[in-house]
Amino acid sequence: MVEVSAQMVKDLRDKSGAAMMDCKKALVESGGDSEKAFEILRQKGVASASKKASRAASEGLVVGQVSKDGKSGALVEINCETDFVARNEEFVQLTKDLAEAALTSKSDSVEALQKQTIKGTSVADTMTAAIAKIGENLILRRVAVQDLGGKEGIIGLYVHALGGKMGAIVAIEADKRIDAEKAAGFSRDIAMHIVSAKPAFVSKNEIPAETIENERRIEAGKQDLAEKKPEMRDKIVQGRIDKIFAERCLNEQQFVKDPTQTVAKFLAAQGSELGAKLEVKSFALFILGESQADSNGKGEE
Numbered sequence: 222m223v224e225v226s227a228q229m230v231k232d233l234r235d236k237s238g239a240a241m242m243d244c245k246k247a248l249v250e251s252g253g254d255s256e257k258a259f260e261i262l263r264q265k266g267v268a269s270a271s272k273k274a275s276r277a278a279s280e281g282l283v284v285g286q287v288s289k290d291g292k293s294g295a296l297v298e299i300n301c302e303t304d305f306v307a308r309n310e311e312f313v314q315l316t317k318d319l320a321e322a323a324l325t326s327k328s329d330s331v332e333a334l335q336k337q338t339i340k341g342t343s344v345a346d347t348m349t350a351a352i353a354k355i356g357e358n359l360i361l362r363r364v365a366v367q368d369l370g371g372k373e374g375i376i377g378l379y380v381h382a383l384g385g386k387m388g389a390i391v392a393i394e395a396d397k398r399i400d401a402e403k404a405a406g407f408s409r410d411i412a413m414h415i416v417s418a419k420p421a422f423v424s425k426n427e428i429p430a431e432t433i434e435n436e437r438r439i440e441a442g443k444q445d446l447a448e449k450k451p452e453m454r455d456k457i458v459q460g461r462i463d464k465i466f467a468e469r470c471l472n473e474q475q476f477v478k479d480p481t482q483t484v485a486k487f488l489a490a491q492g493s494e495l496g497a498k499l500e501v502k503s504f505a506l507f508i509l510g511e512s513q514a515d516s517n518g519k520g521e522e
Contacts, residue, residue, distance in 0.1 A: 223248075223249070223252050223253035224253075225245055225248045225249055225253060229248055229253065229255065230244045230245050230248065232255065233247065233248060233255055233258055233259065233262075236255075236259060236268075237259055237262050237263075237267070237268035238268060239262045239267040239268045240267065243262060243265070243267050244258070244262070247259075247261040247262050247265075260438075260439055260442075263439050264439055264442040264443050264444070265443075265444065266443065266444075280300065280301050280302060280303055280304045280306070280307045280509075281298065281299050281300035281301050281307055281360075281362070281509055281510075282298070282299055282307055282312075282313070282316045282385040282386075282509070283296065283297070283298050283380055283381075283385050283386060283387060283388035283507045283508075283509055284296075284297050284299070284316040284317060284319070284320045284380065284385060284388070285297070285320060285378045285380055285388050285390055286317075286320040286321055286323075286324045286378070287324075287376050287378045287390075288324060288376075290401065291375045291376055291401045291404070291405065291408075292368070292369045292374070292375075292376065293324065293327065293366065293367065293368040293369065293376060294324065294366070294367050294368075294376040294378050294390045294392075295320055295323035295324040295327075295364065295365070295366050295367075295390070296320075296364070296365045296366075296367075296378070296388055296389070296390040296505050296507055297316065297319050297320045297323055297334075297361070297363070297364050297365075298362040298363050298364075298507045298509065299312075299315070299316050299319060299359065299360065299361055299362065300359065300360040300362050300509075300510075301355075301357050301358070301359050301360075302357040302358055303357065306355055306357050307385075309355065311351070311354065311355060312351070312355060312359075315347070315348075315351050315359075316385075318339045318340075318347070319334070319339070319344065319361065321339075322334060322337045322338070322339055322344060323337075323364050323366060324366070325337075327366050327368060328364060328366065329364060329365060329366040330364060331361050331362070331363060331364055333364075334361065334364050335348075335361065344361070348361060363507065365390060365505035365507070367390050367391065367392040367503060367504070367505065368392070369392060369394060372394050372395075373394065373395040373396070373397060373398050373399065373497075374392065374393050374394040374395040374399070374404075374499070374502075375393050375395070375399065375401060375404040375405065375408045376390065376391070376392055376393070376408065377389075377390065377391040377393060377405075377407075377408025377409050377410075377411050377412040378390050378391075378408075378409065378412055379409050379412035379413040379415070379416055381416055385509075386508070386509040387416045387506075387507065387508045387509065388416065388506075388507050389412045389413075389415035389416045389504060389505065389506045389507070390412060390504065390505050391408065391411050391412045391415060391501060391503070391504040391505075392501070392502045392503050392504065393408055393411070393488070393499055393500065393501055393502070394499070394500050394501075394502050395492070395495075395497040395498065395499050395500075396497055396498040397496070397497045398497075399495045399497050399499075400495060403494075403495060404491075404495065407487075407488070407491045410478055410487075411471075411484065411487075411488065411501070412504075413477065413478075414471075414474070414476060414477040414478070414484060415471065415504055415506050416506065417477045418471075418474050418477055419506060419508075420469055420470060420471040420474055420504075420506075421469040421470075422466075422469055422470045422471065423470065423471050423472060423501050423502070423503065423504065424470050424471070424472045424473070425466055425467075425470050425473070428466060428469075428470070433462065433466075436462055436465055436466075437458060437462055440458045440461045440462060440465075441454065441458050446458070471484050471501060471504065472484055472485040472501065473485065484501075488500075488501065
């Protein structure tokens with residue numbers, strides 16, 4: 222029998238939200254394989270796919286900026302050690318400068334942004350100087366850039382007003398030129414919805430087949446279906462799969478400001494008013510300290 226350590230149990234509990242004893246039993250059953258143990262917990266209904274693994278207990282800010290023409294935007298997360306520093310004027314200004322540098326250079330990775338400059342000094346050196354001055358370790362954690370690449374449309378940005386702990390940026394393409402001023406309002410609303418509803422994908426068409434099959438296997442293995450006839454079990458599983466991904470796909474989610482319609486219908490209505498067809502192409506969602514694997518809705522992930 223594989224020895225299950227207290228740390229293994231703790232890690233699985235942090236990931237799943239399940240009780241310690243349930244986590245230990247699942248680890249024993251899976252032979253110490255944490256991924257299989259997580260599936261076992263989900264099949265037993267004591268863990269949720271919405272639980273986020275690898276959350277870091279870090280402070281800092283999520284900041285964003287959109288270009289004047291509304292065709293590109295950047296979202297940046299910068300971490301510090303304490304909330305006190307996160308509210309420090311110098312730190313806040315640093316985050317704004319970093320967002321501006323990311324937007325100007327369209328650097329979509331930390332490595333690329335580190336090579337850019339702020340007032341003639343490289344971002345890497347600027348961070349080092351800020352650490353020495355502020356007296357805390359500062360980390361440029363992640364960067365996302367949304368750019369329409371010469372196409373028509375609008376970039377929407379929303380950063381939660383309470384402390385800058387969450388933010389989203391979304392790229393909305395249009396089949397013809399639209400009024401940027403009018404589009405700014407609804408694009409921000411969709412970014413706000415993303416922060417609130419936390420979708421993982423734009424649409425069902427973008428969900429990897431492996432992800433779908435994994436969910437199908439988990440649902441099919443749930444205890445409440447064990448005695449169902451195969452054809453009935455398959456039908457129930459498909460219904461559950463459809464519901465799961467409707468909840469995870471931006472287009473099919475109920476719009477947070479008007480639950481009577483989906484995000485897709487809301488966007489279609491806005492497009493109709495502007496005389497254009499609108500489509501969400503991609504988005505990025507940053508929640509302070511959250512696993513980077515859960516950040517982007519780009520279809521390919």
